[in-house]
Amino acid sequence: MGDLQSSNCDSGRMIEAVTSVSLPKSLENWDITDIDDPEALSRDFLMCREAWNSLGPFFASKGYNLYKTRPKGSNLDSPIVKEPVPEKVEYPYAPLVFGKEQNMSFGSGSGVQSNYLCAGAGHLISYLQAVRVWPAVDIHGRHVVIKVVADDRPSHELEILEFLNSKQARSDPRNHTIPVIEFLRYDKFVFVVMPRQDAVSYRIYRWGQAFWPDFGTVQELLHLTHSFLEVFDFLHENRIIHGDFLEQNTAMNVLYPDGHWYIKGLRKPSYTRYALLDFGFSLKYPQEKSLEDIQVTRDYNFLRRSIPHPGTPYNPFKVDIIGVHQYFVH
Incomplete structure (x- = not known):
């Protein structure tokens, strides 16, 4: 599993490639601030989505191709995998039941009904997306999710994930927590890469x-x-x-x-x-x-x-x- 310190050395080279769209100022800003205010919801949703899109070159440099946004709607589509998809994947990666790609879409995660039309973009948000999470495919065709968990201030989530994925904690057979494949740092933000384990959704993505x-x-x-x-x-x-x-x-x-x-x-x-x-x-x-x-x-x-x-x-x-x-x- 990746080490947070070892991921820092190359991220600086990518900073200039991700300046066309500014990232949220802090981890707290990387979220939907008010689901009852259509304008605020639309603004926050699009800001977070643009932030993820702007990070595409950085994650590609680490071997992860982010899912692509659709012209309308909140679902995301899996990128085309150039390399042959492995017939069998080992844990912690999850295999496809049908053994092949079948509409690997990724939709909203919170299950909060909103039906707000994003201003100036034509995005009908049927459900609010978990905007701190974004799916990707690695160079071997394995599906993962990437989550932003901290900024320049240490978070409880980062502290706990680092502990849970330590060698000692992983040696405990009771540790049925989602494995972290690696920790990545870009600018002030820390991201965790985890295997995607869920339903392949024709309409909406949900954990659970x-x-x-x-x-x-x-x-x-x-x-x-x-x-x-x-x-x-x-x-x-x-x-x-x-x-x-x-x-x-x-x-x-x-x-x-x-x-x-x-x-x-x-x-x-x-x-x-x-x-x-x-x-x-x-x-x-x-x-x-x-x-x-x-x-x-x-x-x-x-x-x-x-x-x-x-x-x-x-x-x-x-x-x-x-x-x-x-x-x-x-």
Whole structure:
């Protein structure tokens, strides 16, 4: 897996190639600031999209061709792969169920309905895209996603991803978190490259396919359950709260057409691996801290998870587990 320091040496050479469109000023600006304001939504969406497009030459220099924007709409299309696509890919990369490219589109990720028409661009945003994430194809034809996780100020997400992908953490069999292929730095921003593991969507891209496909056997259901209970045991042992367990923040190592959840064999325990994604709301506490003594006051979006508000302060590790319980119950 890539080392953040080793990625710095070449990025300076690419800075002049990416000056035609300015990047967001900070990580906080690389986002949709107000989904209820059509003008702000349109402005932020297009700014983030242009920022990614302007970074194309930099990522190409690292061996990643970014997905292409369409003239209209928010979906992205896979670039044409010049090299032969490998018939078999190894973990952590996800194979295509049909063994070939079938409309490898990448759409919106948040599932928030908006139907706003982007000013001056003709983009109808049916769903808001997760604008900090962009898909790409590497030089071997393997599909990945790239996410911006920090600027010149260290972020909790970067700290946690670096820990989770350390040699020691990866040696723990309970570490069912999405693997980071490499860390890349451009200017002030830090990006992580991860394998794409999700549905191949004809309409919309979503994370969260780990819970969607049908289960063929009780063993397959137990395999999923065991995997996610294990990863939370691992995280909490290392004093990490995830803080955002939702189906769209889970994945399995397979690429299949959206809606084709009836395909047999997607969940074979001998092959299938599950992964926990998105550590944007996560926190890591000192190892010597007692789990019982940690209290927080931040909003966990209790209403969305159908969890009664515990009052403040509350123990985030207990709420993490309640969130997992809610998904298995439903």
